[in-house]
Amino acid sequence: MKTASLVSKDVEHADSIWHNGIISPWTDATVPVRSVGHASVASVFEGIKAYWNTENQQLYVFRLKEHMQRFLDSIKIVRLGNRYTLANLIQATIDVLKANKLKEDTYIRPWNFLSGIIYEQIAPADSPTDVIIDTWPFNSMMGKERGCRVCVSSWTRISDNVLPPRVKTFSNYHNSRLASIEATANGYDWPLILNEHQKVTEGPGACVGLIRNGVMITPDIPSGIMESITRDTILHTIAKDLGIPVIERAVDRTELYIADEIFFMGTGWEVLPILEVDGLPINKGEMGPITKAIDHAYHDIVRGINQKYSQWLTPVWGE
Numbered sequence: 490m491k492t493a494s495l496v497s498k499d500v501e502h503a504d505s506i507w508h509n510g511i512i513s514p515w516t517d518a519t520v521p522v523r524s525v526g527h528a529s530v531a532s533v534f535e536g537i538k539a540y541w542n543t544e545n546q547q548l549y550v551f552r553l554k555e556h557m558q559r560f561l562d563s564i565k566i567v568r569l570g571n572r573y574t575l576a577n578l579i580q581a582t583i584d585v586l587k588a589n590k591l592k593e594d595t596y597i598r599p600w601n602f603l604s605g606i607i608y609e610q611i612a613p614a615d616s617p618t619d620v621i622i623d624t625w626p627f628n629s630m631m632g633k634e635r636g637c638r639v640c641v642s643s644w645t646r647i648s649d650n651v652l653p654p655r656v657k658t659f660s661n662y663h664n665s666r667l668a669s670i671e672a673t674a675n676g677y678d679w680p681l682i683l684n685e686h687q688k689v690t691e692g693p694g695a696c697v698g699l700i701r702n703g704v705m706i707t708p709d710i711p712s713g714i715m716e717s718i719t720r721d722t723i724l725h726t727i728a729k730d731l732g733i734p735v736i737e738r739a740v741d742r743t744e745l746y747i748a749d750e751i752f753f754m755g756t757g758w759e760v761l762p763i764l765e766v767d768g769l770p771i772n773k774g775e776m777g778p779i780t781k782a783i784d785h786a787y788h789d790i791v792r793g794i795n796q797k798y799s800q801w802l803t804p805v806w807g808e
């Protein structure tokens with residue numbers, strides 16, 4: 490029942506990719522094999538989605554500015570070199586979506602990684618980097634009845650003074666990967682990971698929200714989570730519009746067991762209901778009414794049906 494995927498089944502790769510300021514054929518965007526290890530340790534990326542609106546015949550990139558700002562923040566924290574401004578990166582994204590003639594739901598991955606061949610074990614600060622912006626189609630799960638079964642992982646989440654979770658660096662995902670492999674081996678879809686204080690943090694690729702007695706509770710950022718743009722959208726806008734009070738605080742493992750509803754939230758997984766934790770059913774194993782309302786509201790915002798938040802949408806076509 491793994492109802493979260495970043496890629497539609499038929500995708501191989503786009504025709505074009507944005508690479509260091511140039512739209513290149515995807516197959517030409519190569520790096521020397523000896524740089525691959527360094528490039529994957531010292532690299533940051535973003536995960537952004539663009540949604541197709543059939544009625545408006547428009548592709549809207551959701552919160553592109555905020556994603557690219559987080560990309561720049563990640564680059565700063567891990568001290569990678571960078572030659573692009575926020576405006577450059579926004580324009581580059583529009584350019585590559587146009588070059589690929591995209592008129593469907595599209596995942597966008599900007600990626601900044603160490604370029605060339607590095608002989609030191611530890612690459613110096615501000616070493617030169619390559620930047621690429623890759624795109625591929627995905628199938629949205631919004632509006633569909635869906636859900637996943639999770640377990641609390643035996644792995645501990647990375648923390649700010651180890652590998653900062655607010656940085657979107659590929660090396661952080663090794664922790665997510667170990668926890669996910671364990672969850673799969675134990676018959677679950679995904680893990681939820683506790684921090685060093687045994688408080689809930691997030692899933693391997695999304696934040697988590699709980700509903701208890703009509704209130705939304707979510708681990709606060711110092712619990713050790715990504716500064717998620719979806720979480721921000723749901724907490725500060727959708728919950729307000731739906732009249733759901735929100736509390737950000739530390740969350741115990743056992744609070745998960747007695748929640749009325751639980752869901753993952755993130756660009757990749759959108760709003761993904763959690764129907765079971767450690768073998769205990771949540772909302773009798775069904776997608777709950779508040780989760781459904783949040784899913785519906787998120788859908789209408791990202792697809793540009795609810796135009797109240799059009800400042801978050803970057804249209805790709807026309808004008």
Ligand SMILES: Cc1ncc(COP(=O)(O)O)c(C=O)c1O
Nearest residue numbers: 694695696715717718719755756
């Ligand atoms: C570990 C982790 N937490 C949370 C999120 C959600 O962040 P956002 O909503 O900005 O996509 C992601 C997704 O990228 C993630 O990988």
